[in-house]
Amino acid sequence: MNNQNERLKRPRWVSAVNMLLHILVCQCGRTEGITVAAAGSTTNVTVGQRVLFPVLPEGNQTVIIELTFKSIIVVSWFSKSKSPKLLKSYERRIDIQEDGSIRMNKVQLSDSGLYQIKTHYMSVKPPLKPPKYSRFHLQVFERVSKPNITAECRRNNISLSCSSIRGNEVTYSWETLPAGGNDSCLHLGQTMEIYPLPPSESTTYTCTAKNPVSRATSDPIDLGVCSIQQPRDGRWVSALCGLSALFLIGLLIFFYKRNH
Known part of the structure; x- marks a missing residue:
């Protein structure tokens, strides 16, 4: 009698498990890969x-x-x-x-x-x-790969670019964390321009690449070492421009006095 009861109960148990699995599949959309x-x-x-x-x-x-x-x-x-x-x-x-x-x-x-x-x-x-x-x-x-950051130090700004060699429909975002600070800033887009020049304190930048099925974050980059200074030749150019202006003003004064 007990054996017969167990046989009657087993199909109900199996049916309940199958129903539960079916619900999980429908709700989650994934099972066993x-x-x-x-x-x-x-x-x-x-x-x-x-x-x-x-x-x-x-x-x-x-x-x-x-x-x-x-x-x-x-x-x-x-x-x-x-x-x-x-x-x-x-x-x-x-x-x-x-x-x-x-x-x-x-x-x-x-x-x-x-x-x-x-x-x-x-x-x-x-x-x-x-x-x-x-x-x-x-x-x-396709799953995105770990992105890389490239920095271009220009005369008046720094241009940052983020790229991932693998993945489709990829979107990019940046996170900026000042040295010793806890408040980070977010920026959307594959490139980022920094104005004005970064302060002497180091600032860390990371880039995240993601699509609907995956995401990956780059190694942080510190732009404190990216020192942007005008070239030394620029001082000579400025000096020559100043001397030329003074010379021109002197000529104008000379001819003015000569005519009067």
């Missing part, structure tokens, strides 16, 4: 991940499932044959799950775009069920 695409919205994924396009046919009916991308049929699957027809370039990257859902492996940047799943019901009894359409927008991102 798989991103579940959400119909009618944009799903962000990282290069190399796996994406699951859920297929939920209504009832236990015979169906034909088609996944199209850029108006091209990527995979066509007939529920009775169990053998999908794949576009040649996707043969090693697409799998059909037991429930008919379509899994794409090792996504690439070129996989970004709009996908459509058509579920065509093959019922032989009226009324005929119209086909069902589900649309998914997939956006693939």
Whole structure:
């Protein structure tokens, strides 16, 4: 009797666990490295991940499932044959799950775009069920690499530039922290111009690069050592300009007195 009770309880326990996992997948969108695409919205994924396009046919009916991308049929699957027809370039990257859902492996940047799943019901009894359409927008991102800062010491200012060699759709921001201070300043953009010249106290600058799937921060750079001074030749130029002006004024005075 106890054994029979345990057998009756076990399916309920298993069903509860499966339901919990299903809720987690729907809410979080990720499980075991798989991103579940959400119909009618944009799903962000990282290069190399796996994406699951859920297929939920209504009832236990015979169906034909088609996944199209850029108006091209990527995979066509007939529920009775169990053998999908794949576009040649996707043969090693697409799998059909037991429930008919379509899994794409090792996504690439070129996989970004709009996908459509058509579920065509093959019922032989009226009324005929119209086909069902589900649309998914997939956006693939490459993780950003650690950015580097380059500083150009100019005559009147310092130009800072931040760049990351890897990543797409990257945005940049700067953080400035004065020496001995706790209050930092933020600046948006890939470049930053510093006016006026930095004070003698050292100031630390860091740059952060990010996109919807990753972020990375550069090593700090201290611009206290970036001393901007006018070249020595500039003093001679200033002196010559002053002497020329005095000479010109003297000539004007001489000719004025001579004429009178």
